[in-house]
Amino acid sequence: MKKLTYVESGVDIEKEEKAIKGILSNIKSKRKGIGRPLGGHYAGIIEFGENALVLCTDGVGSKVKIASYLRKWDTIGIDCIAMNVNDAICVGAEPLAFVDYLAIDDPKPEITKEIGKGLEDGAKLSNISIIGGETASLPEIINGFDLAGTCLAYVKKSEIVTGEKISPGDIIIGLKSSGIHSNGYTLARKIIEQSDFSYNSYFPNGIYPNKKIGDILLTPTKIYVKEIIELLKKVKVHGLAHITGGGLKNFPRLKKNVKFVIHDPLDVQPIFKFLQKYGNIDDEEMYKTFNMGMGFAIITNERDVEETIEILKILSHSEVKIVGRIEKGRGISVPTLGLNY
Numbered sequence: 280m281k282k283l284t285y286v287e288s289g290v291d292i293e294k295e296e297k298a299i300k301g302i303l304s305n306i307k308s309k310r311k312g313i314g315r316p317l318g319g320h321y322a323g324i325i326e327f328g329e330n331a332l333v334l335c336t337d338g339v340g341s342k343v344k345i346a347s348y349l350r351k352w353d354t355i356g357i358d359c360i361a362m363n364v365n366d367a368i369c370v371g372a373e374p375l376a377f378v379d380y381l382a383i384d385d386p387k388p389e390i391t392k393e394i395g396k397g398l399e400d401g402a403k404l405s406n407i408s409i410i411g412g413e414t415a416s417l418p419e420i421i422n423g424f425d426l427a428g429t430c431l432a433y434v435k436k437s438e439i440v441t442g443e444k445i446s447p448g449d450i451i452i453g454l455k456s457s458g459i460h461s462n463g464y465t466l467a468r469k470i471i472e473q474s475d476f477s478y479n480s481y482f483p484n485g486i487y488p489n490k491k492i493g494d495i496l497l498t499p500t501k502i503y504v505k506e507i508i509e510l511l512k513k514v515k516v517h518g519l520a521h522i523t524g525g526g527l528k529n530f531p532r533l534k535k536n537v538k539f540v541i542h543d544p545l546d547v548q549p550i551f552k553f554l555q556k557y558g559n560i561d562d563e564e565m566y567k568t569f570n571m572g573m574g575f576a577i578i579t580n581e582r583d584v585e586e587t588i589e590i591l592k593i594l595s596h597s598e599v600k601i602v603g604r605i606e607k608g609r610g611i612s613v614p615t616l617g618l619n620y
Contacts, residue, residue, distance in 0.1 A: 282558075282559045282560060282561060282564075284466075284560070284564050285463065285465070285466045285564065285567075285568045290465045290466070310325075312326070313326055313327060313328070314326060314327075317331055317436075317439070318441065319333070319370055320369065320370070320441075320442065320532045320533060321335065321366040321367075321369035321370065321520075321521055321532065322334060322335035322366050322367050322369060322370050322372065322430075322432070323335065324370055324372075324434075324439060327433070329435065329436060330433050330434065330435055330436060331372075331433065331434050331435075331436050331439060332431065332432070332433055333367050333370055333372040333430075333431070333432040333433060333434060334429065334430070334431060334432075335363055335366040335367050335429070335430050335432075336363065336427065336428065336429040336430070337359075337362040337363050337366060337427065337428070338359065338362070338425060338426060338427030338428070339355050339358045339359050339362070339425075339426045339427070339461050340461050340462065340464055340465075341464040341465050341468060342355060342358060342461050342464045342496070342497070343355055343423065343424060343425065343426060344423065344464075344468065345464070345468065345478055345493055345496050345497055346497060347423055347424075348478050348493065349478055349479075349493045349494075349497065351393075351493075351497060352390055352393035352394050352397070353393040353394075353396045353397050354397050354400075354497055354498075354499045355394065355397050355426060355497075355499075356379075356394050356395065356396065356397025356398030356399070356400065356401050356426070357397045357398075357400050357401040357404070357499035357500065357502070358397070358401075358460070358461045358499055358500045359379060359397070359398065359401065359426050359427065359428050360377060360398060360401030360402060360404075360405055360407070360428065360430075360502070361401060361404075361405075361460070361461070361499065361500035361501065361502045362460075362461050362500060362523070363377065363428055363429065363430035364377075364401075364405045364407065364430055364432075364502060364504050365500070365502065365503055365504075365521040365523075365574075365575065366430070366521050366523075367430050367432035368432075368503065368504055368507045368508065368519060368521075369440070369519040369520060369521050370434065370439055370440055370441070370519075371434045371438050371439050371440035371511055371516075371519070372432035372433055372434035372439075373432055373433060373434065373504075373508050374405050374406070374407045374430050374431070374432040374504060375407060375408070375431050375432055375433060376407055376408050376409070376410045376430070376431045377398075377402065377405075377407050377408070377409045377410070377428055377429070377430050377431070378409070378410060378411045378412045378413075378428060378429050379398060379409065379412035379413075379426065379427070379428040380412060380413050380414075380415070380426070380427045380428060380429075381394065381412070381413070381414045381415070381424060381425075381426055382414075382415045382417050382420070382421050382424060382425045383414065383415070383416060383417070383421060383423075383424035383425075384416070384417065384418045384421045384422060384423060384424065385416070385418065386414060386416050390424070391414070394426060397499070401499075401502065404502045404504070404505075405502055405504045406504065406505075407430070412428070438511070440511075440516060440517075440518065440519055442517070442518040442532075442533030442534045442578075443534065444517040444518075445517045445518045445533060445534045445537055445578055445605055446517075446537065446605060447537060447605050447606050447607050448581055448604065448605065449517055449518075449578050449579060449580060449581065449604065449605040450578070450579055450580075450581050450584045450601055450603075450604050450605075451539065451541070451576055451577075451578050451601070451602050451603040451604060451605065452576065452577045452578075452579065452584065452587060452588060452591070452599065452600070452601055452602065453544075453545045453573040453575075453576050453599070453600060453601075453602035454501075454503060454506075454573065454574055454575040454576070454577070454591065454595055454597065454598075454599055455501075455545055455572060455573065455574065455595075455597040455598035455599070456501055456522070456548070456570045456572055456573060456574030456575075457498050457499065457500065457501035457574065457597075458495065458496075458498040458548060458550055459496065459498070459550060459551075459569060459570070460500040460501070460523070460570055460574055461500050461523075462523050462524040462525075462568075462569065462570070463524065463568045463569045464496075466554075466558070466560075466568055467496060467554055469558070470554050470557055470558035470560075471492060471496075471557075474557050476492055476557070477492070477493075478491065478492055478493030478496070479491055479492075479493060480492050482495070482549075482553065486549045486552075486553055487549060487550075495550055496550070500574075501574050501575075501597070503521075503574070503575045503595070505594055506590070506591055506594035506595045507519065507575070507577075509590065509594055510577070510587065510590050510591060510594075513586070513590060514579060514583050514586055514587050514590065515579075515580075515583070516577055516578065516579045516583075516587070517578045517579055517580065518533040518534070518576075518577070518578035519533075519575070519576070519577055519578070520532070520533060520575065520576040520577075520578070521574075521575055522570040522573050522574055522575060522576060523570070524568075525567060525568075526565075526566050526567045526568055526569055526570060526571060527539070527541065527566050527567065527571075527611045527613070527618075527620060528567050528611065528620050530576070530611050531609075531610065531611070533578070535609065536609060537605050537606070537607070537608070537609070538605065538606045538607065538608035538609055538610055538611070538612060539603065539605060539610070539611045539612070540603045540604055540605070540606050540611075540612045540613075540614065541602050541603040541611070541612070541613045542602070542603045542604065542614060542615070543600070543601065543602055543603065543615075544571065544572070544573065544602055544613065544615070544616075545571075545572040545573045545598060545600065545602060546572055546598070547571055547572050548571075548572045551565065551569055551571055551572065554569075562616050562617075562618060563618055566613065566616070566618055567620060573602065576602070577591070578605065584601065588600070588601070
């Protein structure tokens with residue numbers, strides 16, 4: 280069986296990065312005073328007096344195609360909000376408000392009503408208000424629909440988490456994901472559609488008893504707002520990483536001149552093992568495409584590790600454990616798998 284890759288499925292992350300640089304090369308203007316850019320990584324930060332405002336934007340991606348195939352649209356709104364609020368908290372900010380953007384070929388009420396249910400659920404889980412949005416009917420451009428949104432958050436300037444304090448000896452703590460979240464679906468769909476399975480097929484060998492493949496693939500992205508915001512009130516963390524598209528390659532977004540070594544990864548969930556087997560995908564490709572069971576990571580001083588884990592275990596209701604440490608060097612390493620990025 281030919282090995283599948285994210286690039287062969289139609290998504291080239293390195294090409295995307297070059298494209299983003301192309302956009303940024305023509306964006307030069309900088310506001311002064313209130314609204315002055317203050318940097319950021321997962322989210323942009325601007326001056327707002329003693330506080331800073333934080334903005335980030337993201338969408339659900341091709342996961343919406345599975346929702347349409349199964350005619351189940353009531354959870355993708357959670358994904359839309361999750362992908363944004365989980366980015367906002369990476370700079371230490373508390374999400375406040377959200378606006379959504381729905382581009383659709385045919386705005387059928389039975390679809391938009393279900394999408395609205397998920398947005399409301401996501402808003403409750405994040406403790407935010409949805410204050411507006413836009414629905415665009417674009418039959419000549421869109422085949423189906425696309426759902427995206429923008430989150431507004433805030434943080435005291437003295438409490439912004441930039442990642443600059445990350446240094447060798449720091450500990451990396453992982454939080455379990457709820458599954459694939461909302462990244463890598465172009466590859467995941469390619470695997471299913473080229474196999475003998477369909478989204479309505481049940482998993483083989485009792486991997487997920489009485490569960491259809493499509494239902495597991497539609498599991499909503501976990502929202503980490505509650506546990507991270509509470510943690511930040513009690514512990515001075517050095518870095519926060521939302522593990523999204525690019526997998527482990529998200530870590531250097533926090534700091535370039537250190538090495539993120541994952542000595543003891545979180546358990547790989549069955550959905551990833553299933554996709555890897557039936558897509559004939561190697562470990563290197565899997566760990567740079569999917570979250571592989573770790574949806575979020577906290578980097579903290581070694582002396583604060585015990586308190587951090589205690590807080591997270593109480594609030595997150597999911598697996599929390601030390602997965603690695605910061606060492607001298609550059610890049611990412613998973614010694615047990617022989618991976619280096």
